[in-house]
Amino acid sequence: MPNNEGSLKTNRRDFLKLCASVPILLSLRDVASEPLLGPKLFSATIGEQKLREYKRGRRVPSICVYCAGGCGVVLTSVGGKIIEAEGDPLHPINRGSTCSKLAAYLQLVNSDRRLTRPLKRTNPLKGVDQDPGWVPITWEEALEKIAEKIVEAAATQKYVHEEAIGDKTVQNYYHVGKDSPIMWHGSSYWSNEECYLAKKMMSILGSLNVEHQARKCHASTVVALANTFGFGAMTNHIIDAKNSKSFLIMSNPAESHTMEFKWVMEAKDNGAVIINLDPRFNRTSSKADIYARYRSGAEAALFMGLNYILLYEMPQYIDTKFLETRTNAPYDYDGNLLSDWMTNPNSIFNIFKNHVKKYTPEEVERIAGIKAEKLREVAKAFFSNKPGNIYYAMGSTQHTNAVQAIRAQAILQLLLGNIGVPGGGINALRGISNVQGSTDMNLLSHLIMGYRSPPRSLADVRRYQKWKNSDPANRPGGVAEGVKYQPANKTEERFDDRHFPTWKQLEYNWGIKIGTYPGIDPDNEPVICDLPIGTGNPTQQLFRAILDGKIKVAIIVGENNAVSNPNAILIKEALSKPGVFVVVNEIFETETAHFADILLPGTTRAERNGSVTNTGRWVQWHYKAAEPPGECRDELWFVTQLFKIIRAKGLKIPSELSPYEVKGNPDLTWPTPYKGEIGETPEAVYKEFGHPTLWSHALYRSSWDGNLHPELGGVLAKRRNPEPVSEQDKRYGYFKNWGWSWMLNQRVLYNVNEDPPGVKTFFVWWAHNEKIWLGLDRAAIWSLPLRDASKPEWNPLRWGLPLHNEPLESPDEELAKEYPTMWDKRFEVNVGSPKDYPYVMTTFRLAEHMQAGAMTRNLPWLVEAQPEMFVEISPKLAEEIGVKIGDYVKVKTARNPEGIRIKVNITERISPLRVNGREIHVVGMPWHWGFKGLSTGPSANDITIDAVDVSANIPEYKTCLCNVVKD
Amino acid sequence: MAKAVLVDLRRCIGCRSCQVACKRWNERKTTKTVLNPDPKLEWTNPPQLSPETYTFVRFVKSGSGDSLKWHFAKIQCNHCIDPHCVNGCPTTALEKTEEGPVIYRKELCIGCKYCVNTCPFGVPQWDDKNKIIEKCTFCSERLKEGIEPACVQACPTDTLVLMDLDEAKMKASEAESKGLYTYGLREVGGTSWIYVSDVPFSELGFPEHTSEPPKVQQFSLLTKFVGTGILVSGALLAAIKLYAQRREAVAKAEEGE
Structure with a gap:
């Protein structure tokens, strides 16, 4: 039971204030050293020397680069060199503290292992054992070469597509996004502005083969x-944990999101x-009051079991008022409100209740x-301690049935009424400092911007032209008036409502054309569309596309696919393939950079x-503290220049290639239409996606407001006022004057009691027959978009309700x-059977290392703390295979029957489980290691499975079968 | 006012931010480590104090099956109220300051290793290369400026909290009265770093001590006098040697450029 007695922390704040009294925040001191000590009897100690430097330093606030907690960092520089990187005492999330990674950040910034010059490969052979034969080149040479390769590859992509309309043939001008020979991968380590520009550039180049880390994590x-509530994001935010009365933690925040645990401890x-x-x-x-093991891959079963217990054994905890007012539980499939929904078998509530019947706790035990x-x-x-908070991360998201497992968690929270309240929520802990932002900037193969799809087909473009025709204000290009817009049905209308204003914004901000020519009769005219059409390849298929020879240029930035993608042997094979030109932008020579x-x-x-967006959707600004070493150039400059050179080399977009007079002009608006006011700066790009007009990025709308904060140039992400705006703000810890949170600065999503402004409503409620979108503020227990009647009975998609499904292995x-x-x-x-691979394998992360490891395996302090790759097995399995701690084993899977050789750690922290009456061994290993860096070791992903979730394309990293033998 | 750090091990999540923050502020290098081979101490790294490690977190498992527990204990100089190292130091190289830290001035050290050999917690570490001892300084220079020690500032869960010594003692006593275990409240006459835990400290590998401070062989006053004498005469020689070394280093640096 909770031990809330005798909390010993009291006056921490007083000391923090002392810290804060040291001049901070953009102070430009850099004054001459003051005498620090009295009489100089003794030479200064290292601490004294450090303090002397520290006191004369210039301090700049930044945001941590590691996990998505969004902790504040203060960087102190003297003479242009950063000499200290510490937690920001004023920052509401971390209040001066750090995790071990952020504590070591100084060693990252000042690492002599960093890349400092552009390098060109001279060895045409690629492979783990091949020396790339790097020779330094200039940025000009590098960008020229990359642009040349891109222009050459782009020229091979088809842009004229013939279409028969009635008895005539029209020539349409557009790119099929998936067919682009140019791919982009990364990065959640990049800031929002950089991600936005990367997506803008790739879209204008006609490619939807754009992916990044988010595909693999959430x-x-x-x-x-998104299909349960409306937004596909963590519902609450980091600090909000302090309002919780119970936590159901399916992730490992103490290690992977350390600062989140600060607030768990506060609770x-x-x-x-x-x-x-x-x-x-x-x-x-x-630190748990209750801990229990389960088999990785059984998350959906666990939560269906909890739903069962709630509905059948502990119904007193069901929040019926919440269900009635804010979910689709009291409706039938067709959208009729049933007054007797608690008992009516046709209500979604009872349909779900019936649906979970199989998942008795005993059945869950078996699974x-x-x-x-x-x-x-x-x-x-x-259930009995409300509000209750579910934390989850990769343990739930990386499975072939991950969408279903998460839906089961979300539905449990709806039944308990734990959504839309401080301290409640289903809190997806995102892994990388800007992974929420990079996702929002849609560096993904199926989205274009603001979570809107690119045109799915020519019909979408034709309808869009009619939509433009119906209102002259919608026609930035000034097209002639013609056939007016009339949606065929509600589904179409809903799609168009959501997408057309965004496409219009893109036409305006990106200098592109989407429509038909001349626009008078959209159904019968040629389509001219500068946005790529369709969907691209998700991450694993992208590398398969390289192997198939479909990709000619691969640009990988701030991402280490050779370590982080599943079945990474395939990734390394793809990156080694002759004929694909690989460009990598990195701070260290990573395993991917090696190719x-x-x-x-x-x-x-x-x-x-x-700006970067943390896991709780806080958008915060980071300031530059020093010039980068050597010839390092910043990422915004890189993308900006690259596109300019590509255009100078003559690359044209479909409207320019068409014979018609309607032409886009992406150069005018590159990198952003706001460059005239504030130059090619991050602020100008931020203004493009954050402007408070209907045409901007829906989620970031009003994150820029020139009237509200002229002193910050309107950039609300720059706000750093920790004072609460109201009693409510103070009580719940919203910090509404700190940074900005989407949507409209709402801190707890769907919270109707939060002070305005904000968006508080659920918006996903669809009814079955009419396929009508019924309106606002209904969360979906039953989800129509996740329903496919053609599927068999065991498939949750048949029902629009979750079920348990076994992992592929x-x-x-x-x-x-x-x-x-x-x-x-x-x-x-490649799939293995339990006969050959009897043990369940899962992977995990360590507090001291970050993801694919480049930013931590190169830092001595962190390598010292977690020096090498290991695999954890139980004492029982160790006995069975005859190994001692420190011995080496081979861990084999169907992807890699030879196996990888790893040092073994034997621990009671892992224990066999009884599954379906049989004892099953579990094997766990961190996945941070690879063959480059200060600490090297085998990559767990050389053996993980690359099957993916069918609704989200996320790989099943967290569960596969393996065998372990003594080496 | 004497300061203390109250270490509430019930709050520690073993993230090691204190360990790394200490290395950062005090510019400590690393030692070569491997996966800790001790099954009880798995993941503890570095495994002990050294001239490059003023503090580390010891990971200790206890129990098994459903009662398995994992404890994390930060180890550093405890900054005794009546420090044996200070009392026994033949010179005044070690000093207990008013604010609480036991500090070290290398210029006054004659390298007798008395402190290294007799510290009840095995804290001072002999740096054979530089012929000095190294240990946690309680960030005394930061304390003087009203800034928390680097490790305390870094701690995300308030396991480490800086407070007045009297307050720390009071809180630890309160914790004891609730059945919790403490360390440093009485051990060796009391320390400026006081621990609270829900498991006995013997399980965490803390040495058992009575409330009696260890006895210094009673030659301290004399030896201090003699030691200082040695030091003063040695200082001259040392100064000459240092000057020579410095010249050599400067010459080398210039050559290097």
Whole structure:
């Protein structure tokens, strides 16, 4: 039970104030040193020398580059060199503290292992064992070469497409986004402005083969939560944890999101119960009141079980008022409100209740290996302490049925009424400092901007032209009046309402044309569309496309796919393929950079300005503290220049290639139409997506407001006022004057009680027959967009409601038959059977290392703390295979039957589970390592499985089968 | 006013930000480590104090099965109220300051290693290369300016909290009265870093001590006098040596450029 007695922390704030009294924030001191010590009897100690420097330094606030917590950093520089990087004492999230990674940030910024010059490969052979033979070149040479390759590749893409309309043929001018031979991958380490420009450039180049880290971490979250609530994001924010009375933690925040745990501990002080479910006992488990193991891959079953307990065994905790007023529970499929919904079998409430019937705690025990009684204990503790907060991360998102597992969690929170309240929520903990922002900037193959699709077909473009025709204000190009817009049905109308204003904004801000010519009779005229049409290849398929020879130029920035993609052997093979020109922009020579033809030296966040969006949707500004070393150039400059050179080399967009007089002019608006006012700066780009007009990025609308804060140039992300704006703000810790939060500065999504302005409503409610979108403020327990009647009964998509499905590699053949995998064989995956690979393998992260490792495996202080790759097994398995701690084992999977050689750690923190009556061993390993850096080691992803979730294309990193043998 | 750090181990999540922040502020290098081979101490790295490590976090497992626990204990100089190292130091190289830190002035050290060999917590580390001792300074220079020690500032969960010594003692006593364990309230006569835990400190590998400060062999006054004498005469020689070394270093640096 919670131990809220005898909390010993009291006057921490007083000391923080002392810290804050040291001049901070853009102070331009850099004054001559003051005498620090009295009589100089002794030479100054290292601390004294450091303090002397520190006191004369110039201090600049920045945002941490590691996880998505959004902690504040203060960078102190003397003479242009950063000498200290510490937690920002004024920052509401971390209040001066750090995790071990941020504590070591100084070593990242000042690392002598950083790339400082553009490099060109001279060895035409690529491979792990090949020396690239780097020779330094200038940026001019590098950009010329890259632009040349891009222009050459782009010329091979088809832009005229014939279409038969009636008895005539028209020639349409557009690109099919998936067919582009140019791919872009990355990056969540880039700031919003840089991501926005990258997406803008790639879209104008006609490519939808654009992906980044988000595909691999929370793609399933976006699909699951967007189709349940409206937004595919963490519902609450970091500090909000302090308002929770219970936590159901499915992730490992103590290690992966350390600062989140600061606020969990704050809640614990106030009596909150911490429940942690994880296949292995980790640092989060060490602080849990209730901890239980389960089998990775059984998350949907766990939550269907919790839903069962709530609906059948503990219905007193159901929030019926919330269900009635804010969800589709009281309706039938067709959108009729049923007054007797609690008992009417046709209500979605009862349909769901019937749907979970199979998931008794005993059945969940059989599937997941968690004791039925333990599950009841978890349920009771979580249900009875409201508001309850679910934290989850990769443990839930990286499965072939991930969307379903997350939906089951979201539905549980709806039934409990834990959504739209401070301290509640379903909180997707995102992994990289700007992964929310880079997702919002849509560096993804199926989106164009603001979570809007590119035109899916020519019909969309033709309808869009009619929409423009119906209102002269919609026609920035001044097209002639013609056939007016008339949607065929509600579905179409809903799509058009959401997409057409965004496309119009893009026409205006990107200098492109979307429509028909001349526009009078859109159904019968040629289409001219500068936006690529369709959807591109998601990450794993992108690398398969390289192997198929479809990609000629691969640009990878701030991302280390050779370590971070599943079945990474395939990635390395793709990157080694002759005929694909690989460009990498990085701060270190990573495993991916090893395959580059041109390797560009990027900058750290400490060396540039821009905004980043944290996991709780706070948009915050980071300031440049120093010039980057050597010839490193910042990322915004890189993209800006690259596109200019590409255009100078003659690359044309479809409207320019068409014989018609309607032409786009992307140069006028490159990098942004606001360059005339404030130059080619991050602020100008920020203004483009944050302007408070209807035409801007829907989520970031009004994040720029020149009237509100002229002293900040209207950039609301720059606000740094920690004072609460109201009693409510003070009580719940909204910090509404700190940075800006989407939407419209709302801090807790769907919270009707939060002071305006903000968007508080759910907006996903569809009815079945009419396919009508019924209106606002109904969250979807039953989700029509996630329904496909053609699917078989075991498939959750048939119902629009979650079910458990076994991972593609299930350790139990009986369960695999009963709960078939959702994997639809969209591409070939090597699958092993439990006979050859009897153990369940999962991967995890460490507090001291970051993702694919480049930013931590190159830092001595962190390498010292977690020096090498290891695999964790239970003492029982160790005995069975005859190994001791420190021995080496081979871990083998169907992707890599040879296996990878890893040092073994034997620990009781891992324990076999009883699944379907049989004992099943679990094997866990961190995935941070690779063959480059200060600390090298085998990559876990050389053996993980690359099957993906069928709704979100996220790979099933977290569960596969393996064998472990003594080496 | 004497300061203290209250270390509430119940709050520690083993993130090691204190360990790294200390290395950063005090510009410590690293030691070569490997995966810790001790099954009870798994993940503890670096495994002990050294001239390059003023503080580290010890990871300790206890129990098994459903009662498995994982504890994290930050180890550093405890800055005794009545420090044995200060009392026994033949010179005044070690000094207990008014604010609480036990500080070290290398110019006054004759390298006798008395402190290294007799510290009840095994804290001072002999740096054989530079012939000096190294240990946690309690960031005394920061304290003087009203800034928290680097590790305390870095701690995300308020496991480490800087406060007045009296307050720390009071809080620790309160914790004891609630059945919690403390360390440093009485051990060796009390320390400026006081721990609170929900498990006995013997399980966390803390040495057992009574409330009696260890006895200094009673030659301190004399040795201090003699030691200082040695020091003064040695200082001259040392100064000459240092000057020579410095010239050499400067010459080397210039050559290097």
